[in-house]
Amino acid sequence: MDIEGFRKAGYAAVDAICDYYTNLSKRTVKAEVQPGYLIEQLPREAPSTGEDFATVAADFQSLILPGITHWQHGKFMAYFPAISTFESMIADLYATSVSNPGFNWVCSPACTELEQVTMDWMAKILGLGKEFHLEQGSGGGVILNSASEAALTAAIAARETALRELTSSEPGSTVSGGTFDVPDDLRAKYSPKLVMYGSTQTHSLGEKAALILGLSFRAVPVAAADGYALRGDALRKAIEEDVKKGLIPFYVIATVGTTSTGAVDRIDEIGQVVSEYKTISLHIDSAWAGVALALEDQRAFLRLDDINRYATSFCTNMHKWGLVAFDCSLFFVRNRKALNLALDATPAFLRSKEADTGTVIDYRNWQLALGRRFRSIKIWFVMRSYGVKGFQDHLRVGIDQCQQLSKLITASSSFEIVTPPSLSLIVFRLGGAALPADTLPAERNLLNTLLNNRLNARYDVFLTQTMLHSADQEDVFCIRIALGGRTTTMQDVEEVWAVVEEEGEAVLKEWRDQKA
Amino acid sequence: MDIEGFRKAGYAAVDAICDYYTNLSKRTVKAEVQPGYLIEQLPREAPSTGEDFATVAADFQSLILPGITHWQHGKFMAYFPAISTFESMIADLYATSVSNPGFNWVCSPACTELEQVTMDWMAKILGLGKEFHLEQGSGGGVILNSASEAALTAAIAARETALRELTSSEPGSTVSGGTFDVPDDLRAKYSPKLVMYGSTQTHSLGEKAALILGLSFRAVPVAAADGYALRGDALRKAIEEDVKKGLIPFYVIATVGTTSTGAVDRIDEIGQVVSEYKTISLHIDSAWAGVALALEDQRAFLRLDDINRYATSFCTNMHKWGLVAFDCSLFFVRNRKALNLALDATPAFLRSKEADTGTVIDYRNWQLALGRRFRSIKIWFVMRSYGVKGFQDHLRVGIDQCQQLSKLITASSSFEIVTPPSLSLIVFRLGGAALPADTLPAERNLLNTLLNNRLNARYDVFLTQTMLHSADQEDVFCIRIALGGRTTTMQDVEEVWAVVEEEGEAVLKEWRDQKA
Structure with a gap:
């Protein structure tokens, strides 16, 4: 494809995406296909000679979109929203047009520096303390693929x-603030004893991080009475048990807004426990809820002060509720x-004069992989286009809709709310x-x-x-409604709720009929 | 931004990208900026109210492109090419427009199934045996972010x-083909003894994989006389030394096309060694060179038969030489x-009826993270548009240019080729x-x-x-020229070589002057 071919195909793609969004509400949410639908329609081998691009693009409409x-x-109210905005689509297109792997500063200075700037923007928008700002403190932010990667x-x-903490006073240790200098034998001695902690509600x-690292993960129990939030005492008990066994606690994941119910772990209590152990780092996984720290009136609920006081690290996904297309x-x-x-x-081949002199950040040393996409441009385009106020307004819509839905559920005689609404998430059940x-x-x-099976069908x-x-x-089996989607209206919420009620009544009728 | 706003901004972005490519050859390759150039120009905080999108997009031209x-x-002949094609830009735009995290089949059946199909396409194009095809064997392919992630x-x-191999006969083992059932104590017993191997030329x-997993990586020496390829005897010697020490070899990375010189490790010999140990898996890292397996006349050089015979896993990046924009x-x-x-x-929240019945693939179980981009559409668009022949033609251009450059270097009295051209990569030095x-x-x-410093400047x-x-x-310090870029012409090659010669002569003159 030459440049003029791209202009034509690019315009056509933009038009096709406009059509998609114009007609989106007429489609069903879920793909109405069975496993194998696409495999059966595609050839088993790539074509030997090139096809006309218009044909290829047309197949996106006829073969891909139905799936x-x-x-x-x-x-769409499953899982959590994964919002794509027009602004971030265009940002991503620009990034792909200059495609480069951005692993160090010289690879593309703009990629590194825009990430530095936008991560500091976000730190400020979310209210994270100066310790987490790149420009002022010893910390800073980086864009990763996913919250899984961040936790790992x-x-x-x-x-x-x-x-380092464990071995710095050991004979044979060479810890000196330099590079990887904990000797292998000391690593081998201590590593198998390391334990990480979360709750039974941790994502x-x-x-998976424990699986990958070959270490133990201990899921500390939570109580319904605490709203499924992890408490300090339960964590302390687990840690003390393990220490007695000779194990070494090193990592706690606390969640601000769990996937199941949006529970906010008691960072105040957890932070207190963690601060008593020099070997423990505290990671805050706020993949979904964290963006709501942009709202001042939610900061107490989300325990911002405790995060700023105790957290070693913090993660939230712009690519969920945060208006930036996956991944960010x-x-x-x-x-x-x-x-x-x-x-x-x-x-040697990754050295550069700028990095050698320490004047720039090489983001490859902040992540698992070497290569990386130019993702900060998505944040830059979205935050400038929406402004902080526009971003906040967007978040408030999902929260308001959830409050209204909460009233609908409360008003229903056949359903009960299992946990109070957490931001834009509500968990309920027949009851x-x-x-x-x-x-x-x-x-x-x-x-x-049975209700879930009906809804799934x-x-x-x-x-x-x-x-x-x-x-x-x-154990309590229940159903979640996750609001906050950019295109979700209150009418959507009401219509989905009507479907839930309809299916719920059908389940109850069958059940009563069987009993009768 | 509403739908019509997107149409306007989308067209404008396409036009801007057309302009970029039209004028690309007039730009310098490297950004002519100093560290901090962008940070200094941007505000320290995001705007509180939204800005006009045209202003934002204009800043991409005036602030980002210079960096x-x-x-x-x-x-561009540094590192390796990271080609973006128009076809893959449009594919990526479509993918972002329906943005979704694709972690299981029901998330979007099309994402999973298109990946299955295109990975089988690629397996066939590259000549990988049926064992590596999803449709026919016990293996298959998945798209990851990077070769680093693949090796990890x-x-x-x-x-x-x-x-599992080590513990299946241990008392206390519960290995039964089920899920994670190697007991923690046995994991703790064996894990610290595990060693991975590569060569001093391994990427x-x-x-980094060893760092992440907290395991040892042993870099086995290679010899210039072997073209910097890892030999079986050297690997065997290292493994036997470690086994004598009570360590357990479990993982060998062999490289087909090293980053430094494009060397191809002796998979025939390495495979033989590895096959003598039940605990060892053999991963082939062919991040850059692997796509050239599409050329039948390069398959012997790249040791395809040995890969098919011995490899546990194989990785190559479409986002380098393979015409698909990063990442793929x-x-x-x-x-x-x-x-x-x-x-x-x-x-529970990740279960689906389709996965429970085993009729679909959930790609989250093939990778580290949960979420994933819809990347197969880039392969689909590119391979259909180019066809296998077009893809092969593209690869041949880089190889031919490298052969011609090789002649230029050979003809020069001031330079010497350090290692023979490997596909589209050549390594040389003043000499x-x-x-x-x-x-x-x-x-x-x-x-x-000194020459490198001059070129870097x-x-x-x-x-x-x-x-x-x-x-x-x-040790030999040398300079690489990596060809294969989509827009690189023989004139580009000659002009770059003229610059190298000019700077080389300047270094030699200074040196001679100093000596005189």
Whole structure:
């Protein structure tokens, strides 16, 4: 394709995307296809000679779009939103047009510097303390692929911090503030004893980070009475048990806005516990909720002061509720040197005169991989176009809709709210007056599983189930509605709720009929 | 921005990109800016109210482009190419327009299935055996962010394979083909003894994977006489030494096309060694060169038969020489179950009826993170537009240009080729007849460092240095020219070479003047 071919195909793509958004509400949320639908329609081998691009692009419409689950649809309320805005689409296109792997400053100075600037913008918007700002403190931010990568990266830095702490007074140690100088035998001695902690509500990214690093992850129980938030006492008990066994606690993931219910762990209590152990780093996973720190009136609920006081690192995803297209995960650390020490591997071909003199940041030492996309431009375009106020207004819409939905659920005789609305997330189930008081927990779960199956079988709504584990009662199966999508209107919310009620009544009728 | 606003801004972006490519050759390759150039020009905080999008987009031209190192420039010959094609830009735009995190099938069936199909396309184009095809064997491919991530992912799978192999006959083991059931105490017993291997020429991704996993990486020496390729005997010697010490070899990274010189490790010999140890997995890192397996006449050089015979996994990057914009790293495994076993962590909210019945692939179990971009559409658009023949033609251009450059260097009296051209990469240095035969290696390195500094100080060319470590001679500092860029013409090659000659003569003149 030559330049003029690109102009034509580019315009056509823009037009096609305009059509997509114009007609999006007429589509079902979920793809109405069965496994294998696309595999069956495509040739088993690539064509040997090139095809006309218009044909290729047309196949996106006819073959791909029918198999897309529309995360941008107003009725998408599963998982969490993964918003793409027009501003971030255009930003991403510009970035791809100058495609480069951005692993060090000289690779493209603009990539590195714009990331520095926009990460400081975001730190300020979210209210993170100066310790987390690149321009003023010893910390700073980097854009990673995902919150999973952030939790893993934080764990690696935490491990290095712990090993240095543990070995600095050991005979044979060469810790001197230099590079990787904890000797292998001391690493081998201590590493198998390292334990990380989260709660039973921690996102699977905690367990996965442990899997990847070959370390243990301990899921500390939470209680329904605490709103499924991790408490300091439970954490302390787990840590003390492990220390007695000779294990070494090194990393705690606290969640601000859990995936299941939006619970906010008690960072105040957790931070107090963690601060008693020199080997422990505290990572705050706020993948979904963290962007709401942009709202001053939510900062107490989200425990900003405690985060600023205790957190070693903090992560939130712009690519969920934050108006920036996937991927754009913000990862802030209090001590960038500790992070770099854990991740720096510099061969000759990656050296540059600027990095050697220490005048620039090489972001490859802030992440797992070498190469990286130019993602800060998405933040730059979105935050400038919306402005901080526009960003805040967007967040408030999802929160308001959730409050209104909460009233609808409360008003319903067949449903009950399981946990109070957390920002734009609400968790509910069949229950309340519709079920006799002596209905067993297992039966309640079964009824809600049946409801979930019915909802899953539909294509016009998309919600997610969750199972709540608690130390003080039996497991609770329930359903989540995650609002906050850019195109979601209150009418969408009401229509989805009507579907839930309809399916819920059907489940109850069948159940009553069976019993009768 | 509303839909019509996007149409306008989208057209404008397409036009701006057309202008960029029309005038690209008039720009210098490297950004002519000093550290801090952008930071100084941007406000310290995001604007509180939104700005007009045309202003924002204009700033991309006036603030960002001056700080971009132009990887798409015809004279970009540093590192390796990171090609962006118009086809992949448009593909990426479509993907972002339906932005979704694609972690399981139901998230968007099209994302998963198109990846399955295009990975099989690529396996066939590259000549990988059926074992690596998803449709026919026990293996298959997945798109990852980078070759670093692939090497790390392969190491994690290798560790799990080794631990299962080691513990299956231990008392207390519960290995039964199920999920993560190597007990923690056995993991703790064996993990610290695990060692991974590469050569001194292995990309830093090897050392970094070891850093991340907290395991040892042993860089086995290579010899200049072997063209800096890792030999079986050297690997065997290292492994046997370690086994004697009670260590456990579990993972070997062999490189097909090293970063420094394009050397191809002796997979035939390495494979033989590895096959003698049940605990060892063999990963082939062919990040740059692997796409050239599409050329039948290069398959012997790149040791395809040995790869097919011995490799546990194989990685090549489409986002280097392969015409697909960053990021798009192809990762193929022989045994997908072994990979999934090492990476599966499935909480309730990630379950789906399709995955539970085993009828679909959930790619989250093939990678480190949960979320993922819809990247297969870039391969689909590029391979269909170019066709296999067009793809091969593109590769041949870079190889031909390198052959011609090789002749220019050979004809020069002041330069010598250090290693023979490998595909589109050539490594050379000041030397040959220009230097007295008794010039010491250190002095030769110094002269070439001076040359490199001079080249680095220029903005119209961009090359990379490398230091070659060898068991049979002193370190050799040299300079690489990496061809293969989509816009690189033979005239670009000649002009860059003229610059190198000019700077080389200047270095030699200064040196002679000093000596005189």
